[in-house]
Amino acid sequence: MFSVRRLLVPISILISTPLMATTFDELAKLPASDIQVIDCRSSNNYNGWPEASQTRGGHFPGAINFDSDWLSTLRPPHLEHLLQSKGVELTKPTYLYCAPEKATVLSKQLDSIGINNITTVSQSISDYSGQLERLARFEQLVTPQWLKQIIDGEQALYAPEKGFKVVEVAWGPPTKYLASHIPGALYLNTNKIESEPWWNRVDDQKLAETIKQLGIRFDTTVVLYGRDNTAAARAANILMYAGVDDVRLLNGGWKSWVNAGYITEPMLNKAGKHIDFGRPIPSRPELIIDVPEAKSILDDPEHQSLVSIRSWEEYIGNTSGYKYIKPKGRITGSKWGHAGSDAYHLEDFRNPDDTMISADIIEAFWKDWGITESQKVSFYCGTGWRASETFFYAYVMGWENVSVFDGGWFEWSGDPSNPSSSGEITPSQS
Incomplete structure (x- = not known):
């Protein structure tokens, strides 16, 4: 659809x-x-x-x-x-x-x-003498050319002010990372920032320790990328929740670096000295919500939107999307925000080179379902990855009151008392 x-x-x-x-x-x-x-x-x-x-x-x-x-x-x-x-x-x-x-x-x-x-x-x-249009926070969605400039120590627009870290993010051991990665990049296994049973974020103490091991302070510029950028976006949302002021995502992820023809390197890079984060964690707790807050959003659909970033087949209940999630359907009252062909793709939000599609197309998707910038908007998917990428796109578009519903469909459907629905639906019915 x-x-x-x-x-x-x-x-x-x-x-x-x-x-x-x-x-x-x-x-x-x-x-x-x-x-x-x-x-x-x-x-x-x-x-x-x-x-x-x-x-x-x-x-x-x-x-x-x-x-x-x-x-x-x-x-x-x-x-x-x-x-x-x-x-x-x-x-x-x-x-x-x-x-x-x-x-x-x-x-x-x-x-x-x-x-x-x-x-x-x-x-x-x-x-051109007239006004140009651009993303409100385009500098947070960086280019491979910009990233190479800061890695090489060259002068760059919107350069980090107090040091930077480049981090590749993926689930599991760093198999592909060890073979080839962006020069100087660290590796973050998503098991360090989310955990079972619902694959929600880890507790704040564990998160603080992971951030410390990466050598990141609140004022460190952190540039994230992934072979699949949904993993990097998941880390971006969690680091922003923790309180990192300057989190950036490589537009198009690993593919964009390779397509630009830039060199890569093998083996593991170590973060070096472990340092104190410098402020309480979380410093921006409003960027991730849990079940009670999600229910509160559903109570006021005119001014708030709980947005499903799941495939249409997931949203209408034809599939759960995952082998480890048995219930099918959607959160009753949630609005469809588009996604991709299945639980592991996000084609609706990506160009052929995996970069972010134009903001006007995204806003047209959402406007059809009554999702607007003036509302309080929280995105959810199965366990948080797709929702996080969409959250980051809304953030660079300038949307202010946005978050990720951490538990998503997995946690919501795990409690039979939470209302769920299935079947075809139109925007007006939602």
Whole structure:
């Protein structure tokens, strides 16, 4: 089940015009409803990171992000589906902006499926005289280029102020990490921060000891990544709950570092000196809630939302999603916030390169289900990983009153007295 803003229409009604060039200032004078603008740069630049040699980042207001580099992984049917999910229409005059070679590649692909009323924008986005749009906290969702700069000791925008740690996060022994990881990265086994029976966060004393072993203070910048970034996001949420002021996530995780062509290293890195955290743990307890708080949110659905980040099949009760979770269904009164194809994927929130999808698409998902920025919003999934990644995206989008319901469906369904539901449902029924 997908949320699509606009639908493709038959190719036969299109009018072809030659490829042309314009400026953003000219583009801003055109009625926004009559055109579509595609930002074919990296999603990182779209989010707010300046391109190399540029003075500012962000995107032209209302632009749709479709990185030309994604084409290398897409076949025509998948290309059309992805364009549709991004809201691209066949009939509207289309304006592209990115590096000339990238714009040429994308324009040829668009033309091959019938979008041939295309114009390229010759002006650099940083030279546009108008206001650019960007994520409120884009600097917390970092690029591999930025990470390499700080590892190499080079000058970087939004650099750590009081030292940094790079940490790879995964469940279990560091098998893949030992073979190859980002230079200098430490390793965090999620068994150190969550435990049975419900795979909730460990108690605050154990959490404090784990953070101490990693050599992290409250004012240390912590950059997290994973082979699957849901694990890294789980650690991000817990470290923020503990009180780390500057927690960042590598956009696209391990894949983004490898795709950038950067070197890796084998063997285990040690954290070095164990240091005191420097403030009480937790310092931000509101970022993780438990069953009583989840029930309180359900009591006021107009101003609060308990949001299920589980696949549609999990949400309607066709599957529990996990071998070790027997009950099927959803928390009665919870709203569907989208997720992916199953309990181990999060495609609805990721681009083809595993980077975060555009904020406007996420907000459109949620608006359909009555989930808004003005509310108190808590995300849940099976045990917390998918919910944590979505929590972090909401955080970088600038949503202020957000949290993760730690126990999720696993703990909730473990008590038969907690109300649960199953079956098809519409947003209005929720």
